[in-house]
Amino acid sequence: MSNVGKIIMINGPVVKAENMEGFTMREMVLVGEKKLIGEIISINEGIATIQVYEETVGLKAGEAIYPTNKPLSVKLGPGIIGNIFDGIERPLMDIFDKGGDYIPEGIGLTSIDLHRKWKVKINVPVGQELKAGAIFGEVQESPVVRHKLMIPPDKWGKVIFAEKDGEYDLEHVLLILDDGVNKNEIKMYQEWPVRIPRPVTKRNPISKLLVTGQRVIDTFFPLAKGGTAAIPGGFGTGKTSAQHQLAKWSDADIIVYVGCGERGNEMTEVLEDFPKLKDPRNGQPLMNRTVLIANTSNMPVAAREASIYTGITIAEYYRDMGYNIALMADSTSRWAEALREISGRLEEMPAEEGYPAYLPSRIGQFYERAGDVKTLSGEEGSITIIGAVSPPGGDFSEPVTQNTKRVVGTFLALDRALAYSRHYPAINWINSYTGYVDDLRDWYRGNVSEHMLELREKMLGILGEEHKLMEIVKLVGEDILPDDQRLILEISKVLKTGYLQQNSFHELDANVSLKKQYNMLRVIDRLYEKALAAVKKGVPISLIREEKLFYDIISMKYNVPEDDEAAFDRYIEQIDIYFDPLVSQYDKGGIRYEDKVSEH
Known part of the structure; x- marks a missing residue:
């Protein structure tokens, strides 16, 4: 392989390499003999800076950098619901079965099981024209989630081959589309770059309540489907408990829970509790409509930065099927700390409290991927983002809380005094606010009472x-x-x-x-x-x-x-x-x- 770089410097998760002229910005690369997963974040005259999503212990200068010719992407298809992934969508249960308690270096970018067979129903005949995003079949992914198979957003054309209904694995070609130039093979899954929002037809105005079953939220500080919310609070005020309650009881169709830099025992609690919890809508285990992404505090810091994007990309995929998604990010402060650590290793000029100058834009870009939309297939779907914020010492004037406050629609301020007096949820009714009341006024009149x-x-x-x-x-x-x-x-x-x-x-x-x-x-x-x-x-x-x-x-x-x-x-x-x-x-x-x- 001629287009191969060479490592010249290693600083924790940050690696510099030379001979990188043929590589592209944001390209996913394989680093060193163990082929660790990395991503190019800058290129300057043939010298590239790479952030590595795995432990770099044992990596040596002079080892090779191999291209993949694609950006950091995730595989989207049946097998996501009920699973638990790390920050770059590697299935942790499968890794545990293969490698024990710790993720071995160089395991590669494993993802959903491509060889598992699913019972597929194809809904389109040969000769039909299909546009990007069209739904062509379905799989019963879990007892409560019907997985709709979609044409990828970058493909379209006339169906010249359609497989019969039956059981197939994810690599099996189900359709072949002729767009006049290429014959595109359509499989059960698709890949999508995590940093690029999936396209939609249009964004709808906010008009529906996300019912949570929590009185202080539903009545006083409502969340809207397609809206954004922040739950800031100091240590012990109940951020994680509040998000667990929202995940358990909200009327979203699917829950995507991103444990970003939190303690491992909190994710263990989710894993143990959710299969036991009965969904109030159907009596099934709550895990049947939940996706967990765990990047705990002892996992590689660069993967923590990516975990937020992995979570929102999975949420957008299910939104495109016409589902209402609630994404819980716990906590965005740990994600911001990962940005700060990597920025420091890159020797970038620090801004307030050492955070990088681009922190506000990154927070804004993340929350702007929420919304109530009309999808490419004509379905109506939404993503509601609820992010926990962990300000040091409970100081709401610190940069992450302040920059989050500027972009979210609902601000649920947790209060230490309330939490210590056993008042839960410890949401302070004086410091909290919502911007969705006027948008939801007609909904309340039609679904609850005009009063x-x-x-x-x-x-x-x-x-x-x-x-x-x-x-x-x-x-x-x-x-x-x-x-x-x-x-x-x-x-x-x-x-x-x-x-x-x-x-x-x-x-x-x-x-x-x-x-x-x-x-x-x-x-x-x-x-x-x-x-x-x-x-x-x-x-x-x-x-x-x-x-x-x-x-x-x-x-x-x-x-x-x-x-x-x-x-x-x-x-x-x-x-x-x-x-x-x-x-x-x-x-x-x-x-x-x-x-x-x-x-x-």
């Missing part, structure tokens, strides 16, 4: 007022406040404990339908309105704060099944029964405060 967002705004106003009042309470105590403001504090306690706090281990509380969320808000709103009317009539706060009534309303999340809507009407009736006579008696002046206290 849902009105109640949301009203309850957020109460929580905001309580936040201001607590500054006064800390200085002079609660007793100095007038009764209407003390009522705000009481209703806020009901909201925080009975609504925002959610028990992920409770059968009725782990996942809550939007109808139940709305009914719970309805009850809390009735409690506030009736209590406020009582305050205005002069009823003392000590009578308004009826212990059993408030406790029952806080506990309704544990006591009312999803389909028992009448139970919420009974709670409203209970509120009316308590407050109406009270207000009436005070309105008529027929009862004294001392008499009511003695009765209780």
Whole structure:
């Protein structure tokens, strides 16, 4: 092979090589005698800089660099769902079976099993014209995912050969297309460069809610299908737990979970839990619609940088079939740290806190691959990206959090004080925000209630007022406040404990339908309105704060099944029964405060 480079310098995962004039930028190369996987990231007068996605221990100067004549790509086809890959789509379970606990160097760019046979149904006859992205067949990849076989985005033409229905491996030629110049063989899988977004026909405006079953998100800070969200928080605030809840309960068709630089035991927990979890929509194991990409903190740092792109490319592939995808990236801070480490080894000029100057553009490029789209085949699909951010010391002013905040639509700020007080999800309702409320207004009206967002705004106003009042309470105590403001504090306690706090281990509380969320808000709103009317009539706060009534309303999340809507009407009736006579008696002046206290 004449077009071969030679290693002249090795610095961790960064290698420099000479005689590289025939190579191209972003080309995937094989490095050294072990043929480690690498990618060219710069070329200058025949000297190329390569980032290597495997351990470079034992690599020597003078060893050869071999071309592959293609960019870093992943194979996309049946066998992805339910699998666990490393950062460059190598199947970890297969590697474990072959090489034990550690990934051996030079194992190559193995991927999905090309020799496994799948039962294929072909839907197109000979003579039909097929455009790029068209669906020509299907495979039942898992009990809940129907894998639609697509023409690659760079191929099209008239079908001159179509295989019969049957069982074939991924290398078997299923179609041959004649585009007038070439005869293109179409197999069950396709390859796609991870850094290039897959093409679509058009991007649709945001209009549908990603239902998560988490009240603080669905009601107060909603996520949209095709939208973006960040979950920043310091150590121990529950970022990974929040993402696990979203992965378990969101109404996305497929979950792509990217463990990027996190601890290995967290990915082990996902692997152990997801097969046991029952999908609320079909009763099947959740793993039947999940893809895991694990690049833990002890794996090569360059592969961590690539893992985000591998995950989003797989997500785009299933989106092109017409599925709604939720991609969890845990965490983008570790990905940014990988960028910083490689940038330092490349001797690039550092920007804020040592991160490379291109950090904002890389974060933006990643999140911009989300969206609700019309695919090349005419299907409607979406990718929702939910990225965890791990700011050092919980400092939200650091570069990764700030640059992420500028590009995401929903910002779910986790709070250490809430987490340490066992309030989960520890989402701070003051520091969080969403930009999707106006986009989703019609969806809420059509699918929940026209009053849902009105109640949301009203309850957020109460929580905001309580936040201001607590500054006064800390200085002079609660007793100095007038009764209407003390009522705000009481209703806020009901909201925080009975609504925002959610028990992920409770059968009725782990996942809550939007109808139940709305009914719970309805009850809390009735409690506030009736209590406020009582305050205005002069009823003392000590009578308004009826212990059993408030406790029952806080506990309704544990006591009312999803389909028992009448139970919420009974709670409203209970509120009316308590407050109406009270207000009436005070309105008529027929009862004294001392008499009511003695009765209780």
